[in-house]
Amino acid sequence: MHDNEAQNIIKGDEELIQAILAGNGEGYADIVERYQTGLFRTAYYYTQNVEDARDLTQDIFIKAYNNLTVFRQGSAFSTWLYRIAVNHCLDWCRKKKPQYVEASCFDNLCTEEDSPEDLFLQQEIASEVQTAVASLPPIYSTVLILYYFQDFSPQQIAEITDTPKRTVETRLFRGRKMLREKLHSMSSGGEGHDLLSKPG
Known part of the structure; x- marks a missing residue:
């Protein structure tokens, strides 16, 4: 995401939030419209189920709305x-997938880089990537989701996950390596290891 574009979005968000806090509840519909696709997709990577992802997305928006008064103006x-x-989503995983989540998975999450969304333009590739990402421990799947598919930078991911940037970068590196290996083993043509190459 380019700096100018990000700054415009931040400014637009701030104006909407100020209006909502001033009593214009209809402004939240614009917030939902702006973020619902990204949040749904994020939730789906965790749940691998459309209905669960829809429920989580709705819960997230409700929780955010109820906590708008504690949002610090001036931040993203x-x-x-x-x-x-x-x-x-991690709480959902802990409750719904105890065999998939360990206590250590909730310590210091992280990630980095831009998002090659062209991976998801082809349905067959999308299916393989989603399956592979979902099979990773949450500390790695989270950073990969935020970095590749939501276009967050390592610094932004560090802020989202309350994790040092260096830790984010390390987990992104390890998660990418694990994902390449899984994609390689899933790819009949043996090209899965190249799917995460960043465009020049």
Whole structure:
């Protein structure tokens, strides 16, 4: 995400939030419209189920709305919102998938880089990537989701997950390596290891 574009979004979010806090509840519909696709997709990577992802997305928006008064004006709303989303999805994983989540998975999450969304333009690739990402421990799947598919920078991910940037970068590196290995083993053509190469 380019700096100018990010600054415009931050400014737009701040204006909407100020209006909502001033009593214009209809402004939240614009917030929902702006973020619902990204939040749904994030939730789906965790749940691998459309209905569960829809429920989580709705819960996230409700929780964010109910906590708008504690949002710190001047900071990035998207970072604050995705922190709520990640925590809510991890809570869901802990409750619904105990065999998949260990206590250590909730210590210091992280990630980095831009998002090669062209991976998801082809349905067959999308299915493989989603399955592979979902099979990783949450500390790695979270950073990969935020970095590749939500276009957050390592610094933004560090803020979302309340984790040192260096830790984010380390987990992104390890998570990418694990994902390449899984994609390689899933790819009949043996090309899965190249799927996460960043465009020049």
